Amino acid sequence: MARAIANELERAVTTSAFVRDLMAEVKAKNPAEPEFHQAVQEVVESLDLVLERRPEYRSARILERMVEPERVLMFRVPWQDDQGRVQINRGFRIEMNSSIGPYKGGLRFHASVNLGILKFLAFEQVLKNSLTTLPMGGAKGGSEFDPKGKSDNEVMRFCQSFMTELYRHIGPNTDVPAGDIGVGGREIGFLFGQYKRLRNEFTGVLTGKGLHWGGSLIRPEATGYGAVYFASEMLATRGQTLEGKVCLVSGSGNVAQYTVEKLLQLGARPVTLSDSDGFIYDEAGITPEKLAFVMTLKNVRRGRIREYADRFKGVVFTPADPRADHNPLWDRPAQCAFPSATQNEVNATDAANLLRNGVFVVSEGANMPTVLDGVRQFLDAKILYGPAKAANAGGVATSGLEMSQNSMRLTWTREEVDDRLHKIMRAIHANCRETAETFGTPGNYVHGANIGGFLKVADAMMDQGLV
Numbered sequence: 001m002a003r004a005i006a007n008e009l010e011r012a013v014t015t016s017a018f019v020r021d022l023m024a025e026v027k028a029k030n031p032a033e034p035e036f037h038q039a040v041q042e043v044v045e046s047l048d049l050v051l052e053r054r055p056e057y058r059s060a061r062i063l064e065r066m067v068e069p070e071r072v073l074m075f076r077v078p079w080q081d082d083q084g085r086v087q088i089n090r091g092f093r094i095e096m097n098s099s100i101g102p103y104k105g106g107l108r109f110h111a112s113v114n115l116g117i118l119k120f121l122a123f124e125q126v127l128k129n130s131l132t133t134l135p136m137g138g139a140k141g142g143s144e145f146d147p148k149g150k151s152d153n154e155v156m157r158f159c160q161s162f163m164t165e166l167y168r169h170i171g172p173n174t175d176v177p178a179g180d181i182g183v184g185g186r187e188i189g190f191l192f193g194q195y196k197r198l199r200n201e202f203t204g205v206l207t208g209k210g211l212h213w214g215g216s217l218i219r220p221e222a223t224g225y226g227a228v229y230f231a232s233e234m235l236a237t238r239g240q241t242l243e244g245k246v247c248l249v250s251g252s253g254n255v256a257q258y259t260v261e262k263l264l265q266l267g268a269r270p271v272t273l274s275d276s277d278g279f280i281y282d283e284a285g286i287t288p289e290k291l292a293f294v295m296t297l298k299n300v301r302r303g304r305i306r307e308y309a310d311r312f313k314g315v316v317f318t319p320a321d322p323r324a325d326h327n328p329l330w331d332r333p334a335q336c337a338f339p340s341a342t343q344n345e346v347n348a349t350d351a352a353n354l355l356r357n358g359v360f361v362v363s364e365g366a367n368m369p370t371v372l373d374g375v376r377q378f379l380d381a382k383i384l385y386g387p388a389k390a391a392n393a394g395g396v397a398t399s400g401l402e403m404s405q406n407s408m409r410l411t412w413t414r415e416e417v418d419d420r421l422h423k424i425m426r427a428i429h430a431n432c433r434e435t436a437e438t439f440g441t442p443g444n445y446v447h448g449a450n451i452g453g454f455l456k457v458a459d460a461m462m463d464q465g466l467v
Helices: 002-029 034-053 062-066 115-131 152-169 185-199 222-236 254-265 288-300 306-311 348-356 372-381 394-408 414-438 445-464
Strands: 071-080 086-097 103-109 138-143 175-178 246-249 272-275 278-282 315-319 336-338 361-363 384-386
Touching: 002 034, 002 062, 034 115, 034 372, 034 445, 062 445, 071 152, 086 103, 086 115, 086 152, 086 175, 103 115, 103 185, 103 394, 115 138, 115 394, 115 414, 115 445, 138 152, 138 175, 152 185, 175 394, 222 254, 222 336, 222 361, 222 384, 222 394, 222 414, 246 254, 254 272, 254 288, 254 336, 278 306, 288 306, 306 315, 348 372, 372 384, 384 445, 394 414, 414 445
Parallel strands: 103 138, 103 175, 246 272, 246 336, 336 361, 361 384
Antiparallel strands: 071 086, 086 138, 272 278, 278 315
C-alpha cells in the first residue's frame, strides 16, 4: 500500500514537472503573447489529472502539438477610406486544430487584435468546439481594423480586401469563419459577397449570414442564450432557478443584449450594462422595453450606453476610469454575474468584490473574461463558475447548426433551433459535471470543461497518427 502511494506521488510530481516544462517552452516559443500563455496555463493545470492516468498522451506529445497551430496566416489588407486615402491593416487567420472537423471560429475586427490574442482565442475554440458535440475544429482570425466610426462604404471596402486574400484558405469543408467582436451581420454580408464573387459559388462558407440568404434563426441570440442556459443548469444542481435573481451583465453588444433577454424570460433581474465609456446601474432592473431601447441604441444608432441613463430615471452612469485597479460594475450586490464584454475584464480585485457582494453564480459569455487569480478565487469559494469554453459555447454550437442547415439546403424554425441549442447546452453541462466527478474534482467546471474538451481532440489526434 505504501509503495502504491509512493508511486502515485512520484507520478504526480513528474506530471507537474512536465506541465512546468511545457509552459516554459510555450513562453519561450511565443514571447510577448500573455493572453495565449494564460489560456494554455489554465488548461494544462487541469490536464495534470489526465496525464497521470493516460501517459500515452505524453509519449505522443499531444499537448505540445495542440498548443502549436496547424497553420498561421498573416497578410496585408490595403483599402481606401472615404477621403481617397490608402489605409493598410493586417489580416490574420489561426487554423489551430482540425482533428474533429473543419476549422471553425470567428473573425474579430478590433484595435486590440494581435497574434497572441488570436492564438489564445483559437486555442480556446478547439476545446469549446469539442464540447459542443458537433464535428468542428478550432480557429480564429481578424484584423486590428476597427469598424467603429467607419462608414458602411469604408467597412465594405475593407471587408472586400480582407476576403480577397482569405478566400484562398477557407471553404465549407476546410475552414468556416463566423463573426466576433466588430464583425456582425453587416460585415459577414460584405465578406460573403466578396467570397461568392471570387469563387463563383454560393456555399456555407461563413456563418452568421442574413436569414434570407442562408443564415439561421437564433444565431444572433445563441451565445447570450447559451450562457444563461448554462447558468440555469448549474443552479439546478442546487435545486434553484434564475427566478428573482439579481444579475450583473457587462458589455452591451450582441452577447450582453441576448443574455439580458433570456434572463428576463426566466424571471431574473439584470441591472447593469456597459461599453468602453463606462457602465449603467439600473437598480429597478432592465425591462423588455429598456432592452429594446438598448438594441436600437447599439445596433441601429451605434450610440453609447450613457444615453440609457439620460433616457430612464433612477439610473446611474459611471464613466470608465482606466487608472482604477478594479471595475465598479462588479462591485454591486447580486447573486449572478455574466461577464459578456471581453477578455480579462474581471481581475483579482473584481473577483473578490463579486464574492463579497453575494455572487455565487458566474457564467462567462465573453472569451476568457476572468484572470487566472480570479478563477482560482471562484474555485476556492466553490461557487457555481461556468468557464467561457463551456458557458459561451452556444454561439459556435448554433453556427454548427447553421452549417448543417446549409449542407441540407433547409431552414429550421426558431423553436427547433432554440430547442437544439438548449439540448446542446445541457449536454455540455452534463459532460463538464460528469468529467469533473470522474477525475476527482466534483463541481469544478473548469476541470470538467478542459478535460472533457481535451479528451475528444486528443483521442482523434491519436487515431489519425503523427500529422
